[in-house]
Amino acid sequence: MSDAVLDRLAVLFGELLPAGAVITDPVRLRTYECDGLTYHRAMPGIVVIPDTAEQISAVVRLCGEYGVPFVARGSGTGLSGGALPRTDGVLIVTSRMRRVLEIDLPNRRAVVEPGVTNLAITEAVRDRGYYYAPDPSSQQVCSIGGNVAENSGGAHCLKYGFTVNHVLGLEVVTPDGEIVELSAHDPGYDLLGAFVGSEGTLGIATKITVRLSRAPEAVTTLLAAFGSIEGGGEAVSAIIAAGIVPAAIEMMDALAIEAAEAAVGCAYPAGAGAVLIVELDGPRAEVARQFSEVERICRETGAFEIRVAASAEERAAIWKGRKSAFAAVGRISPAYIVQDGVVPRTALPEVLAGIDRLQEEYGIRVANVFHAGDGNLHPLVLFDDGVPGQGERAEAVSGRILDLCIEHGGSITGEHGVGIDKSRYMPKMFTEEDLDTMQLVRCAFDPRGLSNPGKVFPTPRLCGEVPGVRKGVHPLVESGRAEQF
Amino acid sequence: MNGETAAARALAATGVTIRPAGPDDAVAGVRPRWVALPETPDEIAAVLRASAAHDLAVVAAGGGTKLHWGAPPERCDVLVDTCCLNEILEHEAGDLVVHVQAGVPVETLARTLAGKGQELALDPPPDGGTIGGLLATAIAGPRAFRYGTARDLLIGITVVLADGTVAKAGGKVVKNVAGYDLGKLFTGSYGTLGVIADATFRLHPLPAARAWVTAAGTGEMWSAGMADEIGAMGAAVAGSQAEPSAIELDWPDVNGPCSVAVLVEGTAATERAQAVRDLMGEKAQVTDDPPEWWGRLPRPAEGVLLEIGTVPSRLPAVCARAFVAAGATGARPAVRGSLGSGVLRVALPREIGPDALAAFVGALRAEVGDAGRVVVLSAPEDVARGVDRWGHVGALALMRRIKDRFDPDRRMSPGRFVGGI
Numbered sequence: 001m002s003d004a005v006l007d008r009l010a011v012l013f014g015e016l017l018p019a020g021a022v023i024t025d026p027v028r029l030r031t032y033e034c035d036g037l038t039y040h041r042a043m044p045g046i047v048v049i050p051d052t053a054e055q056i057s058a059v060v061r062l063c064g065e066y067g068v069p070f071v072a073r074g075s076g077t078g079l080s081g082g083a084l085p086r087t088d089g090v091l092i093v094t095s096r097m098r099r100v101l102e103i104d105l106p107n108r109r110a111v112v113e114p115g116v117t118n119l120a121i122t123e124a125v126r127d128r129g130y131y132y133a134p135d136p137s138s139q140q141v142c143s144i145g146g147n148v149a150e151n152s153g154g155a156h157c158l159k160y161g162f163t164v165n166h167v168l169g170l171e172v173v174t175p176d177g178e179i180v181e182l183s184a185h186d187p188g189y190d191l192l193g194a195f196v197g198s199e200g201t202l203g204i205a206t207k208i209t210v211r212l213s214r215a216p217e218a219v220t221t222l223l224a225a226f227g228s229i230e231g232g233g234e235a236v237s238a239i240i241a242a243g244i245v246p247a248a249i250e251m252m253d254a255l256a257i258e259a260a261e262a263a264v265g266c267a268y269p270a271g272a273g274a275v276l277i278v279e280l281d282g283p284r285a286e287v288a289r290q291f292s293e294v295e296r297i298c299r300e301t302g303a304f305e306i307r308v309a310a311s312a313e314e315r316a317a318i319w320k321g322r323k324s325a326f327a328a329v330g331r332i333s334p335a336y337i338v339q340d341g342v343v344p345r346t347a348l349p350e351v352l353a354g355i356d357r358l359q360e361e362y363g364i365r366v367a368n369v370f371h372a373g374d375g376n377l378h379p380l381v382l383f384d385d386g387v388p389g390q391g392e393r394a395e396a397v398s399g400r401i402l403d404l405c406i407e408h409g410g411s412i413t414g415e416h417g418v419g420i421d422k423s424r425y426m427p428k429m430f431t432e433e434d435l436d437t438m439q440l441v442r443c444a445f446d447p448r449g450l451s452n453p454g455k456v457f458p459t460p461r462l463c464g465e466v467p468g469v470r471k472g473v474h475p476l477v478e479s480g481r482a483e484q485f
Numbered sequence: 486m487n488g489e490t491a492a493a494r495a496l497a498a499t500g501v502t503i504r505p506a507g508p509d510d511a512v513a514g515v516r517p518r519w520v521a522l523p524e525t526p527d528e529i530a531a532v533l534r535a536s537a538a539h540d541l542a543v544v545a546a547g548g549g550t551k552l553h554w555g556a557p558p559e560r561c562d563v564l565v566d567t568c569c570l571n572e573i574l575e576h577e578a579g580d581l582v583v584h585v586q587a588g589v590p591v592e593t594l595a596r597t598l599a600g601k602g603q604e605l606a607l608d609p610p611p612d613g614g615t616i617g618g619l620l621a622t623a624i625a626g627p628r629a630f631r632y633g634t635a636r637d638l639l640i641g642i643t644v645v646l647a648d649g650t651v652a653k654a655g656g657k658v659v660k661n662v663a664g665y666d667l668g669k670l671f672t673g674s675y676g677t678l679g680v681i682a683d684a685t686f687r688l689h690p691l692p693a694a695r696a697w698v699t700a701a702g703t704g705e706m707w708s709a710g711m712a713d714e715i716g717a718m719g720a721a722v723a724g725s726q727a728e729p730s731a732i733e734l735d736w737p738d739v740n741g742p743c744s745v746a747v748l749v750e751g752t753a754a755t756e757r758a759q760a761v762r763d764l765m766g767e768k769a770q771v772t773d774d775p776p777e778w779w780g781r782l783p784r785p786a787e788g789v790l791l792e793i794g795t796v797p798s799r800l801p802a803v804c805a806r807a808f809v810a811a812g813a814t815g816a817r818p819a820v821r822g823s824l825g826s827g828v829l830r831v832a833l834p835r836e837i838g839p840d841a842l843a844a845f846v847g848a849l850r851a852e853v854g855d856a857g858r859v860v861v862l863s864a865p866e867d868v869a870r871g872v873d874r875w876g877h878v879g880a881l882a883l884m885r886r887i888k889d890r891f892d893p894d895r896r897m898s899p900g901r902f903v904g905g906i
């Protein structure tokens with residue numbers, strides 16, 4: 001895109017948006033050059049920070065008029081480069097759209113703007129005994145709009161599901177600038193479900209209706225230390241086989257424990273090859289009974305120490321090590337890659353053995369942290385960027401881990417998204433037909449491919465006319481929209 | 486060679502079992518010419534390719550229990566009967582995941598899973614049916630309050646598009662955000678985007694115990710005060726910490742009493758049911774079995790069936806409105822629904838006739854406004870001709886664009902769905 005076009009757009013945006021909402025100063029643009037995946041960087045052409053859906057719609061329409069791509073950005077905590085800007089495009093940041101618009105406790109729902117943080121929703125209703133269930137570790141910072149785009153999960157999604165299970169309605173600015181409502185109530189295709197997890201490629205969410213959940217009557221958290229990761233894995237299987245669905249089951253291996261200890265002094269039992277955190281919540285009577293069963297299972301599968309949190313403080317102490325794990329590895333390694341892959345739970349032992357072999361083969365250490373209940377691995381691949389070649393080897397290990405996940409019938413991402421980072425793995429997980437079919441959805445929403453182009457899909461086909469002989473009036477003509485083609 | 490023969494030959498050449506259609510194969514009154522009985526996704530693809538080449542309209546069928554739902558297709562040449570796609574492909578109990586073909590009856594799957602102490606936490610459709618049909622109509626039962634609907638438990642899908650393309654999305658792991666979720670799009674699409682070949686679901690352990698708490702015979706006759714009382718009861722139970730799985734209302738006749746029943750399941754179900762009972766009042770009773778009407782559609786089944794979805798707090802008023810509006814037409818509706826998730830189903834005798842039905846639906850739509858939907862799930866065409874079965878759909882233009890991409894020649898269940906899609 002020529003600079004002249006961007007200059008012109010910046011002027012037009014200035015006429016539409018409030019003072020200070022259009023950024024073109026290179027020093028200030030730099031703030032937005034990457035998201036949480038910091039090794040991909042690009043200076044945005046223009047940054048806009050609108051206040052309303054109408055302003056976003058106007059910006060998007062102008063982008064369409066000039067054929068300029070646009071990228072949405074919430075808090076920029078994404079870990080797959082989804083909010084990586086385009087040098088030839090516009091970055092639309094939702095950070096000024098932070099109002100909680102409505103809280104409707106009788107119907108257990110809230111309506112919020114996209115820039116509201118995940119935790120702010122819970123904070124708005126906590127004192128009345130409610131909360132917003134999906135709890136990504138980044139919840140203090142990440143925006144609900146970003147959560148919708150990524151279909152974010154969290155430790156407690158094992159029992160409660162993901163963002164998509166807790167979003168009841170969206171207001172969306174489509175890539176042609178229209179403002180449409182997608183509601184779980186409406187008959188017709190589940191466009192709401194299709195939009196959630198689309199990583200900003202189908203438009204921009206400007207208003208989100210979320211489900212609020214009743215805070216559980218009781219919560220119990222247990223930490224069990226095992227000699228080895230196998231012991232912990234066995235406990236997980238036995239818990240599931242006993243018909244218990246805990247709110248969360250998290251596991252860390254020895255290296256991850258070492259890092260957490262160095263970073264936050266979490267004081268997990270010494271000598272543990274793995275620790276398991278199991279949290280049960282729900283009605284008091286249910287939790288009490290399931291808890292004794294979980295405790296028994298952990299002992300039978302070889303836990304050498306079990307700690308039970310009796311208070312909120314003790315619970316926080318147990319979680320502290322786990323929650324700090326990503327950042328903590330910085331204490332034991334100059335650099336690291338956070339991977340996000342999924343395997344069927346029953347394949348965990350094999351996949352972990354495979355990761356061990358990779359460590360040996362490449363001479364690279366991997367710390368394992370995972371949502372064990374649903375087989376979502378977060379291997380942290382450690383390397384020293386000062387040593388030539390280590391970065392490449394770490395990158396190779398990280399990629400081979402995804403191959404392992406695919407080989408075992410899993411997925412290349414459980415919650416961090418595909419973004420720019422993993423689009424090249426999509427053809428390993430899906431056939432060309434699968435990807436072409438997904439592209440049909442993209443073309444219906446965004447035929448010109450202006451909404452977050454280059455993300456999720458590897459070099460998608462152009463949205464040409466669909467092959468096939470048409471009979472009768474083209475539905476687009478019928479609905480009065482054909483001129484857009 | 487005339488078109489009919491050429492098409493018949495092309496279908497025969499697929500090698501898939503094809504038979505001429507009979508009167509029993511009619512789709513909402515429209516009789517197809519052939520019935521195809523594919524046994525694999527590739528065979529579905531072969532039938533769809535042959536259909537594409539000869540401009541044949543296709544409707545997919547599972548158990549055939551909901552074929553009278555939705556509007557009649559504008560045309561229907563080939564009925565793709567999925568009954569031979571009846572294998573449970575993989576059930577890995579340790580993963581709480583099952584992969585099934587579309588033609589597997591929901592009840593068969595339930596029996597198999599129960600053998601391993603697990604279940605697909607969707608209520609069996611009222612008149613039976615297959616996994617494919619359950620997905621295509623997205624009909625939800627009482628337990629949607631706790632577990633969500635089919636779209637929430639579906640984690641992977643294989644579909645065959647109008648041009649014979651076989652595509653999949655999702656996978657066999659519960660947590661997975663790679664690519665667009667085509668499963669969501671196909672769930673509730675009434676066969677208008679393609680044929681569902683197989684699906685993968687997340688499972689739940691079978692609850693250790695179940696208990697129902699029923700407050701029966703609340704009141705003698707409808708009154709505005711009663712509707713409020715029921716609404717308050719529903720809200721109290723929905724907001725309780727006993728984790729109820731379902732909160733159902735049954736009001737079979739405006740002149741008779743209504744009941745509210747709550748399901749509690751899992752560990753310590755009886756204790757939790759007692760806690761629910763405390764909220765529902767003295768008259769409520771805890772039982773091990775559901776009331777006889779539980780999970781069924783209101784009667785008369787062969788008449789008109791409507792579905793109303795709105796926020797739970799609006800349900801009492803909507804319910805009241807239904808009785809008043811019906812009263813004006815002389816018809817007596819039966820009402821049943823989910824107080825917790827805000828879904829009501831209303832049955833009317835077919836004798837209501839087209840004008841009164843249109844007035845009735847119009848009155849309900851005015852009451853619900855844009856806070857929900859009023860859909861005619863099933864009605865004989867002569868009774869429903871005066872109403873838009875689906876009502877206003879906010880994102881209809883986008884939906885048309887989706888349809889146009891997936892099925893540009895409008896051959897998949899044409900006319901069955903919203904806006905005549």
Ligand SMILES: Cc1cc2nc3c(=O)[nH]c(=O)nc-3n(C[C@H](O)[C@H](O)[C@H](O)COP(=O)(O)OP(=O)(O)OC[C@H]3O[C@@H](n4cnc5c(N)ncnc54)[C@H](O)[C@@H]3O)c2cc1C
Pocket residue numbers: 035036071072073074075076077078079081082083094114135136137138141142143144145146147148149150151152153154155199200201203204205206326415416452
């Ligand atoms: C320390 C740390 C821990 C994390 N833990 C978790 C975790 O436990 N679980 C988890 O799932 N993720 C986790 N993440 C990843 C990340 O926080 C989530 O993906 C989050 O949802 C991103 O929100 P955001 O507001 O930062 O979005 P951004 O990074 O700004 O954007 C992410 C994507 O969403 C799009 N987008 C943003 N806003 C909108 C909108 N309004 N409409 C449409 N598209 C939009 C962007 O274009 C981009 O593609 C973690 C990240 C960090 C740094």
